[in-house]
Amino acid sequence: MIAFLRNTWRGLTSMRTALTLLFLLALAAMPGALLPQLSLNRAKVDEYVAEKGWWGELLLKLGFFEVYATPWFAAIYLLLFTSLVGCLLPRTWEYFKQMRAKPVLTPRNLSRMPHHAQAELDVTPDEALGKAKKVLRGWRMDSGEGTVSAERGFLRETGNLVFHFALLGLLVSFALGKMFNYEGQIIVQANGGQFCNGGIFNYDQFRPGLQVDGTDLTPFCVEIGKFSAEYLENGQPVGFQADIRYQSGGDLASNTWKPYTLQVNHPLRTEGDRVYLLGHGYTPTFTVTFPNGEKRTQGIQWLPADQLTLASEGATKFDPPGITDSETRRKNQIAVTGLLAPTPLLHGGILNSKFPALDNPMVAVDVYRGDLGVDDGRGQSIFSIDQKMVEQGRLAKVARKNLALGEEIALDDGTKVRFDSVNDWVSLQVSHDPTQIYVLAFAILIILGLGVSLTVKRRRVWVRATRLEDGRTLVEVGGLARTDQAGYGEEFTRLARAVLNEEKS
Structure with missing residues (x-):
């Protein structure tokens, strides 16, 4: 039983398993982008289920219309999180030990290395090794008896670890965001209509995070002024724009209003909240005059x-x-x-x-x-x-x-x-996500870490200087790339020529 658990843990915490789970997470998230979701538009879900018949009913039972709240999505998410933690901690410890360790000793037979060069020079072994050290300045080096060992490219593993830890941080930030975020929609009349973020009852629809009870929303107010829309000749909208005023923070106490032009995909950002312009419609106004003359x-x-x-x-x-x-x-x-x-x-x-x-x-x-x-x-x-x-x-x-x-x-x-x-009304969405800055930071780190891991390569160079019977010195240079890298042969050739005095370093 212990052996089974140990092997299961090793399999779960392998990088191959982590990549497989990452692929499955992306695959599981696709229905959330392709199918209407209950949290966003229940009417669209009902329409889709009615249109597709038994197939729609099956998808509804399997949770494809509330993907991010299903047990199977949470299971993939938690397994990926566990796999990454179990995989990264040992790798980080190994990397720490490698960083403190000295470069690998010079092999006995450098001619067996993938890259090899040698020459007989009219210098002493110490002079040859001194020349090699100057050429290899900036590399991690260690000297032995008549040898120099050097290696470079530890940033590759640094970038790899940064990538995976940033991915882990992205998952954590996303999970925390789902706990402490909230999102609501509200219809506000143009030409003077106001909305204040004072409580959930001010919204037409409100979706709180797991730890949000609606009693501590970010206070701010928005007043909608003139609304304008542009259309193509076929009626397709080109753009919507609402001239608004808003107040938040200290402006509420001083009753100070600030102007802003609200457009689609250009939200108002204030006090950590984002106010989006989603769409618009019309409000007809009627006057009813009753038999007694009252209106x-x-x-x-x-x-x-x-x-x-x-x-x-x-x-x-x-x-x-x-x-x-x-x-x-x-x-x-x-x-x-x-x-x-x-x-x-x-x-x-x-x-x-x-x-x-x-x-x-x-x-x-x-x-x-x-x-x-x-x-x-x-x-x-x-x-x-x-x-x-x-x-x-x-x-x-x-x-x-x-x-x-x-x-x-x-x-x-x-x-x-x-x-x-007839007056215009606008549909607004208020989104609050306290982890959005962390999500952005981790996303940038993912790109940077991936870029470093793909561009930086681990490589090693060894130099041995041996005194010959005729008084000359045999200088051998061997090279090995820890990973396949196009162009390392050119780098090795340049280093070898410099060490062997065939060109200036």
């Missing part, structure tokens, strides 16, 4: 149903004023639902959109009256009405019409619904 104006964002034309769907809901009886109030609530066309296209009375920019927008509205179900204590989507209320007859459609800006529709009880205006 209510409401603007709620509608959700793009077509990303190319930004034709948007939604529901704007109103409570009747001046009614204290809850039962009567619930029977007279108003919901304006339908389709918003930024650039309208009418075909046989059917409204659609032909371009995403605002150009005389129109809405095709269905007006519902009755109990919206917003008072029963259950959460309800702001983008739609509760269809159960419609099925139960508690909410009924009372009017339908296409409206241009400023037009209105009258209901049977005298209530009027007017289409007032």
Whole structure:
């Protein structure tokens, strides 16, 4: 049993196993990039599963839509971490001992070396060895009786260790980041809408790390000013831009606002958080004039149903004023639902959109009256009405019409619904990752360590000087590259010629 455990440990901590696990980790992470993930877009996952049928159900059961939270991904991650630690510690100790050790003694027969040169010189052995030491200045050297041993290229192993330790640090930083990071999305109205990072309830969606409870978020505020978008002729967006103001840190106490131009892939970085501009949509504003003459104006964002034309769907809901009886109030609530066309296209009375920019927008509205179900204590989507209320007859459609800006529709009880205006909204993402600097540093070290390990080569040179009977000195030079290296023959030839006085060093 002990032998089995020892052999298993040796196999796990071998560099071959570490590289295999690294490949498996990259392979296991691919579904997270290719498939929609539950943590990012549950609706897309549901759509994908419904479209693929049994195959989608199988992928869902196997965790391919929440890759980074699956046991099999964690198992690969932990095995790779263990393998790297078990592999690197012995290698580091061996490297430390090699650095303190003297170069290898000169072999008995230098002519058997892969690189060899010799010459008879009219100098003494001491003079020949002194010349060799000057030529090999900068190499790790050790002198013996009539010999000089030198070696170079220890930085290769240094780079190798830096690469693997940086990889280990990257894994640790990534794991810690998943524990202490948070990420949230929020829709904010343009032209004056504000968002403050004061708590998780300010977000539409919020994904905390394992150690984040949402009570200690980085405080800052953002105010959205003018929003602008550029499109190609086919409606494809070229770029989004929002002029914003923000305050963080000491600015909150002094109520000082700083300007910033927020663009896609150019986030606002403040107090360790990043604010990204993800996209945008439209908010139609309606005014409902009730039979008693009182008015209510409401603007709620509608959700793009077509990303190319930004034709948007939604529901704007109103409570009747001046009614204290809850039962009567619930029977007279108003919901304006339908389709918003930024650039309208009418075909046989059917409204659609032909371009995403605002150009005389129109809405095709269905007006519902009755109990919206917003008072029963259950959460309800702001983008739609509760269809159960419609099925139960508690909410009924009372009017339908296409409206241009400023037009209105009258209901049977005298209530009027007017289409007032359209405003932009922007979708923001706030990301907090306290380990991002460490991830960047380790990533740079990985590149540097890999570069050093690939460019620097271990090589050795030995010189022996032997006194001949005729008074001359036989000088032999042998060379060995610890690893294959194109060009070492040229380096050895240059060193040998310098040592043998065939050219200047």
